[in-house]
Amino acid sequence: MAKPKIATTSLAGCFGCHMSILDIDERILELVDIVDFDKSPINDIKEFTGECLVGLVEGGCANEENVRVLQDFRKHCKILISLGDCAINGGLPAMRNTIPLKECLDEAYLNGPSVYNPSGRIPNDSEIPLLLNKVYPCHEVVKIDYHLPGCPPSADTIWQALTALLTDKPMELPYELIKYD
Amino acid sequence: MSENFETAIRSMCEGVGNDKARMMDIVREVQETFGCVSDDAMDLIADQVRTPRVEVESVVTFYAFLSKKQNGTVVFRLCDDIIDRMFGFERLKHAITEELGIDIGETTADGRFSLETTPCIGMCDQAPALMINDEIFTEVSRDTLLDYVEQLKAGITPERLRRRLGDGNNSNPLVSAAVSNNIRTRGEVIFAPLECGRALKKALSMSPNEVIRDIKTARLRGRGGAGFPTGMKWDFTRAARGERKFVICNADEGEPGTFKDRVILTERPELLIEGMAIAGYAIGAQEGIIYLRGEYAYLRPFLEDMLQKARNTGMLGKAIFGKQGFDFDIRIQMGAGAYVCGEETALISSCEGLRGDPKNRPPFPAQKGYHGYPTSVNNVETFCCVARILDQGAGWFSQIGSKGSTGTKLLSISGDCRRPGVYEVPFGIKLCEVLEMAGGNGAVAVQIGGPSGQMVGPKDYNRTICYDDLATGGAMMVFGPNRNLLEVVHYFMEFFVEESCGYCTPCRVGNALLKDRLERIMEGKGEPADLDYLEDLGVTVKSTSRCGLGQTSPNPILSTLKNFRPLYEQLVHEDQPFQATFDIQKALGEAKSIAGRPSMHFAE
Numbered sequence: 098m099a100k101p102k103i104a105t106t107s108l109a110g111c112f113g114c115h116m117s118i119l120d121i122d123e124r125i126l127e128l129v130d131i132v133d134f135d136k137s138p139i140n141d142i143k144e145f146t147g148e149c150l151v152g153l154v155e156g157g158c159a160n161e162e163n164v165r166v167l168q169d170f171r172k173h174c175k176i177l178i179s180l181g182d183c184a185i186n187g188g189l190p191a192m193r194n195t196i197p198l199k200e201c202l203d204e205a206y207l208n209g210p211s212v213y214n215p216s217g218r219i220p221n222d223s224e225i226p227l228l229l230n231k232v233y234p235c236h237e238v239v240k241i242d243y244h245l246p247g248c249p250p251s252a253d254t255i256w257q258a259l260t261a262l263l264t265d266k267p268m269e270l271p272y273e274l275i276k277y278d
Numbered sequence: 279m280s281e282n283f284e285t286a287i288r289s290m291c292e293g294v295g296n297d298k299a300r301m302m303d304i305v306r307e308v309q310e311t312f313g314c315v316s317d318d319a320m321d322l323i324a325d326q327v328r329t330p331r332v333e334v335e336s337v338v339t340f341y342a343f344l345s346k347k348q349n350g351t352v353v354f355r356l357c358d359d360i361i362d363r364m365f366g367f368e369r370l371k372h373a374i375t376e377e378l379g380i381d382i383g384e385t386t387a388d389g390r391f392s393l394e395t396t397p398c399i400g401m402c403d404q405a406p407a408l409m410i411n412d413e414i415f416t417e418v419s420r421d422t423l424l425d426y427v428e429q430l431k432a433g434i435t436p437e438r439l440r441r442r443l444g445d446g447n448n449s450n451p452l453v454s455a456a457v458s459n460n461i462r463t464r465g466e467v468i469f470a471p472l473e474c475g476r477a478l479k480k481a482l483s484m485s486p487n488e489v490i491r492d493i494k495t496a497r498l499r500g501r502g503g504a505g506f507p508t509g510m511k512w513d514f515t516r517a518a519r520g521e522r523k524f525v526i527c528n529a530d531e532g533e534p535g536t537f538k539d540r541v542i543l544t545e546r547p548e549l550l551i552e553g554m555a556i557a558g559y560a561i562g563a564q565e566g567i568i569y570l571r572g573e574y575a576y577l578r579p580f581l582e583d584m585l586q587k588a589r590n591t592g593m594l595g596k597a598i599f600g601k602q603g604f605d606f607d608i609r610i611q612m613g614a615g616a617y618v619c620g621e622e623t624a625l626i627s628s629c630e631g632l633r634g635d636p637k638n639r640p641p642f643p644a645q646k647g648y649h650g651y652p653t654s655v656n657n658v659e660t661f662c663c664v665a666r667i668l669d670q671g672a673g674w675f676s677q678i679g680s681k682g683s684t685g686t687k688l689l690s691i692s693g694d695c696r697r698p699g700v701y702e703v704p705f706g707i708k709l710c711e712v713l714e715m716a717g718g719n720g721a722v723a724v725q726i727g728g729p730s731g732q733m734v735g736p737k738d739y740n741r742t743i744c745y746d747d748l749a750t751g752g753a754m755m756v757f758g759p760n761r762n763l764l765e766v767v768h769y770f771m772e773f774f775v776e777e778s779c780g781y782c783t784p785c786r787v788g789n790a791l792l793k794d795r796l797e798r799i800m801e802g803k804g805e806p807a808d809l810d811y812l813e814d815l816g817v818t819v820k821s822t823s824r825c826g827l828g829q830t831s832p833n834p835i836l837s838t839l840k841n842f843r844p845l846y847e848q849l850v851h852e853d854q855p856f857q858a859t860f861d862i863q864k865a866l867g868e869a870k871s872i873a874g875r876p877s878m879h880f881a882e
């Protein structure tokens with residue numbers, strides 16, 4: 098029987114959650130024994146090659162490309178997991194949510210104290226994905242099956258969750274793994 | 279603040295002995311006189327009856343017919359209920375908002391006209407209906423309404439707009455209402471001829487316990503909806519300790535689609551008064567209250583007169599019919615537009631001059647009710663049955679109807695049927711027989727018992743009207759093949775969201791969530807899992823709410839999910855591209871206009 102596949106992506110995140118995936122250390126060898134990695138920054142596969150069992154999504158949706166990728170994940174993954182606080186709540190990027198988009202752009206490209214921009218233009222190449230009016234947590238955009246909180250969730254948490262899902266066992270998340278202070 | 283204003287308000291308080299428990303009477307009078315209960319008025323009332331000002335404000339802001347902001351001299355209240363929506367509400371709303379140049383909830387700049395909507399005013403058999411101040415107008419066409427507005431603008435008062443008076447006592451000078459009774463069938467219990475006083479005399483010749491025993495033998499159950507055995511309720515109230523005891527008649531009739539109590543109050547008030555006096559005798563109460571819904575204020579002068587007549591003939595007052603030691607009198611308490619006040623503990627709160635919040639039970643009203651005294655709350659029709667039972671005998675009564683549901687039941691039938699109106703039928707009658715009588719043969723669905731009841735379809739038409747099968751407080755709304763049943767369900771959910779008192783989270787929040795999810799499905803954005811969500815949440819709201827409102831409010835959804843599931847199933851799809859609340863075009867709107875280019879991933 099073919100091994101089930103998993104996919105991962107980082108949307109509006111800092112890659113910290115992916116670092117935490119790598120923090121499972123040598124257990125990654127155990128992981129590749131039971132799964133194959135499909136689309137993921139870890140193996141640099143850019144597009145899905147088929148259906149996956151689990152998708153891990155880091156970061157919320159800040160622009161249209163994030164939305165497209167997230168939709169793609171929803172389409173290809175049986176179980177979709179919001180990994181980390183940015184995916185779950187919008188996180189740090191969502192701090193812009195109380196400020197109108199135009200003001201954010203002006204501050205970033207024109208008025209900010211450290212800005213050097215003699216052209217006085219806000220980048221507007223047609224290749225640049227359009228920003229959303231605000232940063233959305235993933236579950237507000239598509240249906241999400243599980244949420245793993247933490248900034249980032251610890252490697253042990255990710256490990257527990259993944260192995261439980263892959264072996265069809267109940268998830269055991271002892272208090273130490275979901276305590277954040 | 280003028281001196282006259284202050285004197286007027288203070289004297290209104292004095293009129294009820296500065297008793298804060300009569301807050302409803304005070305604020306109603308202030309509202310009627312000044313068109314609002316302003317901040318100044320609330321200060322004065324609080325000062326005069328010595329209560330914290332917040333107590334006054336909590337009452338004023340709770341009831342739909344009371345307002346802090348100044349209303350126009352003439353207030354239009356269009357009945358915005360499902361039946362009226364079926365029979366032209368939108369047309370009327372459109373015409374009048376255009377004519378007055380204001381929206382619902384607004385007042386014209388000259389301060390003359392206010393426009394509001396209200397749920398069912400109990401005229402569903404003659405929809406569309408509206409109130410102009412306390413006057414009721416039914417079967418109103420667009421042209422008639424515009425004509426009314428024109429006349430009112432010319433200075434005619436609302437009473438003088440009436441073009442005709444209704445049948446029976448509707449044309450009694452004290453009622454003078456353009457309302458029809460539409461009594462279609464008369465049974466032996468409520469609408470049979472009556473000899474006033476005979477039942478009460480008979481009761482007084484027996485001991486109170488014997489009276490209660492008769493009610494039990496007749497196996498009378500409450501007609502207000504819940505069907506609790508009346509004899510048992512009275513037993514509890516009689517047995518409870520209390521220096522005073524009370525009999526309250528629930529004439530709130532707020533369940534949309536119900537209008538049979540209105541007809542009893544118009545045509546059989548004597549029977550009601552007699553039944554209440556018998557109840558007073560049976561449980562040992564000296565005081566009775568009729569809680570009359572604000573929408574029926576036009577019946578008040580008539581009912582006051584009937585009470586006075588009863589006093590004159592010795593049916594009310596001291597030593598009734600010469601029976602030493604039995605004194606009993608009745609006062610009318612007006613409501614002010616709140617459905618939840620039909621719930622008996624909320625009704626008691628309202629009678630006590632408070633917001634119409636339900637109370638925790640136990641203690642039940644039979645133990646601690648009005649002001650903490652043992653109280654029996656019964657429906658209008660229940661009291662009428664009581665009088666008839668005493669008059670004709672318990673055995674006679676229990677022969678009528680079915681085994682578990684004795685006697686007759688008044689049904690108020692409206693909607694898509696040729697003969698809407700009030701039907702007195704024996705319990706145990708089949709739904710199809712009722713539909714046949716009312717000329718509603720083509721019905722695809724019938725709402726039994728109002729929004730809190732259930733919606734059934736043709737496969738249930740052979741079932742019977744009784745407490746153990748299709749139970750109803752009287753409402754029966756008929757829907758023909760052209761109606762969108764989900765719109766009906768949606769209206770009912772809107773109604774509950776609006777009428778929830780807000781005390782408990784499952785009801786306050788749960789109903790709003792149910793309504794939102796239903797909307798999502800109706801917009802075609804639902805998925806199959808949403809149906810499970812509705813079912814789960816509905817059951818949670820029912821089982822965790824404090825009072826009967828929340829315990830029944832998910833019924834429109836739950837009963838249609840059960841009986842009309844394909845309606846939902848054809849609207850939901852797997853694989854929705856987005857969550858229903860996410861709108862990608864809206865989310866990209868700002869950026870598109872800033873960048874001046876279209877989206878590369880999501881074409882419009």
Ligand SMILES: Cc1cc2nc3c(=O)[nH]c(=O)nc-3n(C[C@H](O)[C@H](O)[C@H](O)COP(=O)(O)O)c2cc1C
Pocket residue numbers: 499500501502503504505506508528529530531532533617618619620621622623655656657658660825826827
């Ligand atoms: C939200 C709500 C509204 C109600 N409205 C009415 C009403 O308008 N009239 C009525 O008689 N009972 C109404 N009831 C039922 C009363 O709480 C109570 O059961 C009834 O008045 C008892 O009288 P009965 O035993 O004679 O039926 C309502 C209950 C709820 C929960």
Ligand code: SF4
Pocket residue numbers: 109110111112113114115155156180181182183184188189247248249
């Ligand atoms: S949750 Fe924390 S670690 Fe993960 S992407 Fe957001 S900021 Fe980075």
Ligand code: SF4
Pocket residue numbers: 618636777778779780781782783785786823824825826827828829
């Ligand atoms: S169930 Fe609803 S109406 Fe009843 S007490 Fe709770 S919030 Fe109020």
Ligand code: FES
Pocket residue numbers: 357358359360361362397398399400401402403405407534535536
């Ligand atoms: S009076 Fe309008 S629906 Fe009952």
